[in-house]
Amino acid sequence: MVNVFVSLDKLAQKLASVRLLQHPQDMRAFAQSFGVNQPLFSIIDVGHGKERADFRIKEMLRTFSDNPTCKHIIFGGCHDAGYLVNLDQYKHNEVKAARMTLLESTLPARGYMELPNFKRARFDTVFRSEPLPEYVSAPAAYQPPAPPSVPVQALVQAPVQTPVQAPARPVVVAKNQSPIVSPTPVNVKPAAPVAQSPSTTSSSLATPSSAASSNSWATVGKTGASNGNISIAPSNKTSAKKRYIYFNKDGYRLDEALSPRDKNASEAIEKRMEKAGRNLCNHWHLNRGQCSNGNFCRFQHEPKLTPAELNSLRYKTRSLACKRRDCDKFDCYLGHQCSYERDQGACPYEPTCNLRSSHGMDKTKYVRYDEDWNEEYSK
Known part of the structure; x- marks a missing residue:
């Protein structure tokens, strides 16, 4: 059973921006083909929103680590230090740790090499061993979609598959590997970001x-019609x-x-x-x-x-x-x-x-x- 959790549109935009795809729509065609021949292979589009992929991966890890019919878990999130806390509980449990293999692609985040009792694996012919390159201007042939298709960031994480375990089958929980410095997007629909757990960035930059x-x-919406009531209470609209x-x-x-x-x-x-x-x-x-x-x-x-x-x-x-x-x-x-x-x-x-x-x-x-x-x- 292989599950890959990804913000499909954002990843497509990133790959197109660095010329690994001719057009962002090619990614969706690939995702559809990915599960055609293997019924337990899935690429799951998590949509747009912070931590959506992380939440799914952590829940799958928790579910299958306690599942007695699950023989082995291959976890593909070593680029992201945010998962260390989820794996830490197993590091001294030799039985459970032995049932997990940490899948490495790009350089593992600090802390993974210190985890004892876990197996490790690399598949350099399958996954990129180097982060995706920095953003380059989109191919001239590509024209960003006009509204309402949304231009937004290509959440770049090097495509790393995210399998998760199923009964009597090896499971891989992996998240699209996030490259070094932030990937840059091209215009596309604000689909869900391929979640990247360890985010140190956070600040509302809008006044x-x-x-x-x-x-x-454009205005967001029209104000509702008055219901005839008049209030003399202090207005709190600015805070809203x-x-x-x-x-x-x-x-x-x-x-x-x-x-x-x-x-x-x-x-x-x-x-x-x-x-x-x-x-x-x-x-x-x-x-x-x-x-x-x-x-x-x-x-x-x-x-x-x-x-x-x-x-x-x-x-x-x-x-x-x-x-x-x-x-x-x-x-x-x-x-x-x-x-x-x-x-x-x-x-x-x-x-x-x-x-x-x-x-x-x-x-x-x-x-x-x-x-x-x-x-x-x-x-």
Whole structure:
């Protein structure tokens, strides 16, 4: 039994962008053919949304690891450190660990080599051993689909199959292997991202107020008709405004400008880190108090930062490049484009800029998505 969990449209866009496919639609034809001759072979399109592939893979791993009729599991997620916590519970259980083989393709994430009792395998004639190349301009023959087909990021993960175990048959749980630096997409429907578990990126890069007031976007919907009631309660509409993430025509993520930085707040967080000898935990402070390391985190969680300090911390994290230039995480706090080039027209740190790969990119907003993945195109 072989299950491959993937954001089909995003992977297709990535493969087309690096000229491994002539047209993104070829990927769907391949996926349909994949299961024709083998009834237990499936490529499952997880659609668009963070962690959808991860969730499926983890559940399949849990289900078949406890299934007495499952003889062996081949797990193809070694590129992703996010699965380590799921495998850790088996590392000292020699019986269960012996029933699992860790499938490696690209360089395994740190931590997998330290897992004892697991078998390991490589199939370099089947899976890529090198990450997919960086994005190159799409073939001239390919024209991005017009709305409502959505241009968005090609979630690149080198196609690594994801088998999962079935009774009396070896099962492989594998996820499309994610290459090194973020893959870049071409325009295509915002299908589900091939999930990539260990994401350190998260920051809402859209300023709701500016997004809502922009007349370059189609309106999301019409306001409902009045029911005749009048309320004198304070309006809370501003807090209910939608958040958006933006992309250009090539599917590259665009960052919204941050609020002006407060000098005193910036100095305060620098002094705090210097005094403690530890940096602030970006996950905790910028991702709504969520940190997978919990009490074992070696970075600072408490005390909480003031709004001005949070904004200053965002400036710091925006100077670091997100690994995925087609990032679709609303709370990604890393940078996706050089703010100097965006706001000033040129970057004074050209040779050493962490975001120099974004220099020269199209800065025009082409499509935006709300948190329900509804898309709107610019007029």
